[in-house]
Amino acid sequence: MISKIPKWVGDIAEGRILKPIELVQDEKLSANLRLCQFRGDVGSMDFQPGNGNAIRVSKTDLRNYTVFNYDKENGEFMVLYYLNNLGVGSKLISSLSKGDVLFMDFPRGKTCYSKAIKNQLFFGDETSLGLACSLHSRYRCNHHQYQFYLELDEENKHIPEALGLDNFEVFSKGAVERNTAALILPQVERQHIKNTRCLLTGNGRSVQLVRSLLKANRFAGEIYSKGYWLEGKKGL
Ligand SMILES: Cc1cc2nc3c(=O)[nH]c(=O)nc-3n(C[C@H](O)[C@H](O)[C@H](O)COP(=O)(O)OP(=O)(O)OC[C@H]3O[C@@H](n4cnc5c(N)ncnc54)[C@H](O)[C@@H]3O)c2cc1C
Incomplete structure (x- = not known):
């Protein structure tokens, strides 16, 4: 995945391929784990286990995270963040408040689940x-x-x-x-x-x-x- 983009590319992508998602609930599970619930216009996305969703974490940086508990009807889903306190992604997530909006790409990558494997x-x-x-x-x-x-x-x-x-x-x-x-x-x-x-x-x-x-x-x-x-x- 590309983790660095020119600012103008990110600006053009916002609202087009990067969809706005709003933080609606969050819970600190520990000093370095934050469970966030988002709502967004993600009806056209198909989330499969193993996919990564790139989130724009600064003007020029994208980071991959995992969407789970997707409620298609309400456009709501969860992301569980590990706050490493080193990177721009971790620092952004630490500073989020309810109502803040991030921009997220479509899911990418191979699914890692197979029903056939017992x-x-x-x-x-x-x-x-x-x-x-x-x-x-x-x-x-x-x-x-x-x-x-x-x-x-x-x-x-x-x-x-x-x-x-x-x-x-x-x-x-x-x-x-x-x-x-x-x-x-x-x-x-x-x-x-x-x-x-x-x-x-x-x-x-x-x-x-x-x-x-x-x-x-x-x-x-x-x-x-x-x-x-x-x-x-x-x-x-
Ligand atoms: C498909 C996919 C799905 C992912 N899903 C999730 C997810 O749901 N939740 C989640 O928290 N992360 C997830 N990650 C991992 C996340 O993208 C990386 O940890 C990312 O580096 C965090 O970005 P950052 O800006 O905080 O740190 P960066 O700027 O990328 O890195 C800064 C420094 O922090 C170090 N660092 C990064 N992550 C860790 C870590 N976990 N522990 C210790 N040091 C670290 C790096 O080595 C580097 O030295 C996923 C990654 C992929 C590829």
């Missing part, structure tokens, strides 16, 4: 929680066997339960890097490997580590991987 293993961090919520309802509704593996800050360890997720295991940040094999492999081996998808999102470095490990251990299922952010890199 077993679903999900790996991610706070930036993946919106995706986890959108998949969770599908997993339950379509009777999948599923497990969430989440690497979270200490202060966010209670969040999966607060969001209504189940079948989750929480790791401390950095634990994956320190000891990936010991943490992940026994879990994966317990699952029925055939007809299994392993979905890896969140920290690009962790995604890479888990992916390499699965490959090295000849994981026979499908792997879908997409880093959502990378240390030191602006806008992924």
Whole structure:
């Protein structure tokens, strides 16, 4: 995705391909997680799990976020933001008040959900929680066997339960890097490997580590991987 645009391109795009969305409700789930409900003219958008929606976060910057809980009738949806306190996106979201309007692009990217794949293993961090919520309802509704593996800050360890997720295991940040094999492999081996998808999102470095490990251990299922952010890199 393009994360940098000339100001004039952004100005022309606003109202055309970037649709106005208004913040109607928000809740601070923790010091660095903000759950926002928006309303907008998004009836022509088709949100699928795994899509990213670019939001204009400054005159010249776009950042990707995940829309979930879309209520088509009222044009309302949720986005769960991780406030990294480093980037222009995080700083803008921290400063939002009810009634503020942002501009959002159409959803882009491949869907990561397949009804046909019975077993679903999900790996991610706070930036993946919106995706986890959108998949969770599908997993339950379509009777999948599923497990969430989440690497979270200490202060966010209670969040999966607060969001209504189940079948989750929480790791401390950095634990994956320190000891990936010991943490992940026994879990994966317990699952029925055939007809299994392993979905890896969140920290690009962790995604890479888990992916390499699965490959090295000849994981026979499908792997879908997409880093959502990378240390030191602006806008992924
Ligand atoms: C398809 C897709 C969907 C996404 N959905 C969501 C979502 O729903 N919610 C969400 O919060 N994020 C989501 N992200 C991730 C988000 O786009 C990035 O975290 C983005 O970098 C945030 O922009 P920023 O302007 O705050 O920081 P940037 O300007 O991009 O980065 C500034 C600095 O912050 C660091 N940084 C960025 N993110 C993190 C982080 N999570 N932890 C620690 N350091 C970080 C960067 O490495 C960089 O050094 C998604 C990304 C993709 C590709």
